[in-house]
Amino acid sequence: MSPKTLYDKIWDAHVAHEADDGTCLLYIDRHLVHEVTSPQAFEGLRMAGRSVRAPDKTIAVPDHNVPTTPGREDPKNMTEDSAIQVAALDKNAKDFGIHYYPVSDVRQGIVHIVGPEQGWTLPGMTVVCGDSHTATHGAFGALAHGIGTSEVEHVLATQTLIQKKSKNMKVEITGKLRPGVTAKDITLSVIGKTGTAGGTGYVIEYCGEAIRDLSMEGRMTVCNMAIEGGARAGLIAPDEKTFEYVKGRPHAPKGAQWEAALNWWKTLFSDEDAHWDKVITIKGEDIAPVVTWGTSPEDVLPITAEVPAPESFEGGKVGAAKRSIEYMGLTPGQKLSDIEIDTVFIGSCTNGRIEDLRAAAEILKGKKIAVKRAMVVPGSGLVRAQAEEEGLADIFKEAGFEWRLAGCSMCLAMNPDQLAPGERCAATSNRNFEGRQGRGGRTHLMSPAMAAAAAITGKLTDVREMM
Amino acid sequence: MEKFEKLTGIAAPMPLVNIDTDMIIPKQFLKTIKRSGLGVNLFDEMRYDDNGDEIPDFVLNMPQYREAEILVAGDNFGCGSSREHAPWALKDFGIRAIVSTSFADIFYNNCFKNGILPIVLPQEAVDVLMKDAEKGSNARMTIDLENQVVTSSDGETFSFEVDSFKKHCLLNGLDDIGLTMEKAAAIDSFEAQASQARPWV
Ligand code: SF4
Numbered sequence A: 001m002s003p004k005t006l007y008d009k010i011w012d013a014h015v016a017h018e019a020d021d022g023t024c025l026l027y028i029d030r031h032l033v034h035e036v037t038s039p040q041a042f043e044g045l046r047m048a049g050r051s052v053r054a055p056d057k058t059i060a061v062p063d064h065n066v067p068t069t070p071g072r073e074d075p076k077n078m079t080e081d082s083a084i085q086v087a088a089l090d091k092n093a094k095d096f097g098i099h100y101y102p103v104s105d106v107r108q109g110i111v112h113i114v115g116p117e118q119g120w121t122l123p124g125m126t127v128v129c130g131d132s133h134t135a136t137h138g139a140f141g142a143l144a145h146g147i148g149t150s151e152v153e154h155v156l157a158t159q160t161l162i163q164k165k166s167k168n169m170k171v172e173i174t175g176k177l178r179p180g181v182t183a184k185d186i187t188l189s190v191i192g193k194t195g196t197a198g199g200t201g202y203v204i205e206y207c208g209e210a211i212r213d214l215s216m217e218g219r220m221t222v223c224n225m226a227i228e229g230g231a232r233a234g235l236i237a238p239d240e241k242t243f244e245y246v247k248g249r250p251h252a253p254k255g256a257q258w259e260a261a262l263n264w265w266k267t268l269f270s271d272e273d274a275h276w277d278k279v280i281t282i283k284g285e286d287i288a289p290v291v292t293w294g295t296s297p298e299d300v301l302p303i304t305a306e307v308p309a310p311e312s313f314e315g316g317k318v319g320a321a322k323r324s325i326e327y328m329g330l331t332p333g334q335k336l337s338d339i340e341i342d343t344v345f346i347g348s349c350t351n352g353r354i355e356d357l358r359a360a361a362e363i364l365k366g367k368k369i370a371v372k373r374a375m376v377v378p379g380s381g382l383v384r385a386q387a388e389e390e391g392l393a394d395i396f397k398e399a400g401f402e403w404r405l406a407g408c409s410m411c412l413a414m415n416p417d418q419l420a421p422g423e424r425c426a427a428t429s430n431r432n433f434e435g436r437q438g439r440g441g442r443t444h445l446m447s448p449a450m451a452a453a454a455a456i457t458g459k460l461t462d463v464r465e466m467m
Numbered sequence B: 001m002e003k004f005e006k007l008t009g010i011a012a013p014m015p016l017v018n019i020d021t022d023m024i025i026p027k028q029f030l031k032t033i034k035r036s037g038l039g040v041n042l043f044d045e046m047r048y049d050d051n052g053d054e055i056p057d058f059v060l061n062m063p064q065y066r067e068a069e070i071l072v073a074g075d076n077f078g079c080g081s082s083r084e085h086a087p088w089a090l091k092d093f094g095i096r097a098i099v100s101t102s103f104a105d106i107f108y109n110n111c112f113k114n115g116i117l118p119i120v121l122p123q124e125a126v127d128v129l130m131k132d133a134e135k136g137s138n139a140r141m142t143i144d145l146e147n148q149v150v151t152s153s154d155g156e157t158f159s160f161e162v163d164s165f166k167k168h169c170l171l172n173g174l175d176d177i178g179l180t181m182e183k184a185a186a187i188d189s190f191e192a193q194a195s196q197a198r199p200w201v
Helices: A006-012 A039-048 A080-096 A111-117 A132-140 A149-158 A183-194 A216-224 A240-246 A255-265 A316-328 A354-364 A381-389 A392-399 A448-457 B085-093 B105-112 B123-133 B164-172 B176-181 B184-197
Strands: A015-018 A024-027 A030-033 A058-060 A126-129 A143-146 A160-163 A167-174 A202-207 A233-235 A278-283 A290-292 A300-302 A343-347 A373-377 A424-427 A442-445 B006-014 B070-073 B097-100 B117-120 B140-144 B149-151 B157-159
Touching (some): A030 A111, A058 A080, A058 A111, A111 A126, A111 A132, A132 A216, A143 A233, A167 A183, A183 A300, A202 A216, A216 A354, A240 A255, A343 A354, A354 A381, A424 A448, B070 B123, B105 B117, B105 B164, B123 B157
Parallel strands (some): A030 A058, A030 A126, A126 A143, A167 A202, A424 A442, B006 B070, B070 B097
Antiparallel strands (some): A024 A160, A290 A300, A290 A442
């Protein structure tokens, strides 16, 4: 047998039909659904008199526009259009008989945090969701990617997706990370190197010692942002850490099925001589704590650097950098560590897991914030509960952070959590686009520890100085 | 789905790189449960000021581009989220084709599901077409999907690649789900075999 990559193996195990031109019907093992990109898909099913083909493999949770303040079970506490979307999901979940975690359920949270937490996401699966950060689930060695609403409808109706195979790209992070450097710094640094279109047409497999050393939480952070690098999906081969994480979760296999699953999962790695269409290697020790300065996730620099001059770029990027710097209210040559921050947001599907809250709390312990406002939005109700049990919530509250309920919140500001025009935010989320966190809002992306450091000093700060 | 065969129309130049889905349709307009009506909010934050008044120098507000059916844009158009609201808004405004050097993967796919043709051309060709678009409403570009050719207002031609299956669906306005349903037997047998091989799924 010819050698295969991990992507090849998962792909081959899911092709239900292949046409002469290579267009495939890929069978989908898990379909995650949220309230924003699904109403039109369910409506389409109703209009065509179709049902959900595999309701048992379909899981829904409202996350994007639910408020993260108490009392949100009452639709009166939501804007009217948000309430309509959440009510539509409630109804669709019930009518079509799919698994559902309403806001009143402690297991509710951001769809990409709930999936792994409940054991819906398993190695070797195909996972889709009408959300680009579905890439997150690749941390388990699952082929996971975002789809549009027409495709959501297609998967609901047929449990398959029309796909052509992508190319294989290997991103290797060798050696060890230096202190203060986290999974977020890895994933931002990769995008800084490849650009936001560098992964277009590829599925990325992340490998190397620095990736192996990451916890499952860290691996999810890395894969989460594969999409910001333009890739269709990000993957990390499953190993003992993966199996350990999965074992015992509510929807993970048990008993004899666990053994059978484990046998197959252990074959899920890229063969020694597998073919790669593109390879990128970065030394772990070369990665520094980074922040973004512009309005594209590729605008990444070490915290010790300065705001670049637009002329230092090439082609269309010169104009884009000029526009970014103006939008961000910065000056070329200004030290990144001199940039003052108004707001800190810790949360999102990139960094809203327990380990992220621990990392931020570690820096915040016994300190007070020096910014106008700061909030922690745990990725799920269960993350929140665990953080309370571990005493992290108290650390955040004592420091002056707001301690919120689970949801997407200020990651995309569809709920009431938004930046005002010109307000500058240190955020652990994944997108710094113009207006992403509120019209005119200015976003700097970074790790939870770096965001905590910024909260204490009121400026972008090198977390290594606080360790 | 509306067919796309041949189109001759006004092209609006948008030389910006990395035009993302948040620019195309900001999140406050994602709270709809319908597919239609998003055209007025296309590029909302670039198109209107804080009072909701039009910003006169935004390309689609200029008299010569109000009827544009084609966009010529910089690299990596449509990056960002999977929101299909982006092609819905473009379509609702009247955009039927977009020319760029590259598109984000999910956005690219979403276009085909909505009767919009995204065309990838090399930088030199996009540069020529960008200049052509800058001439305004007298310069009409022609896009011929059957023959896979873009013709500038001066008659200069550029051929482009497109996946044969996607082309077939767009030319004929075919609905993917209907097509896949015809393969139900293959899905059934795959499902039966997979539930033996991986019963834990
Ligand atoms: S947390 Fe942000 S990126 Fe993640 S699913 Fe929610 S809105 Fe999307």
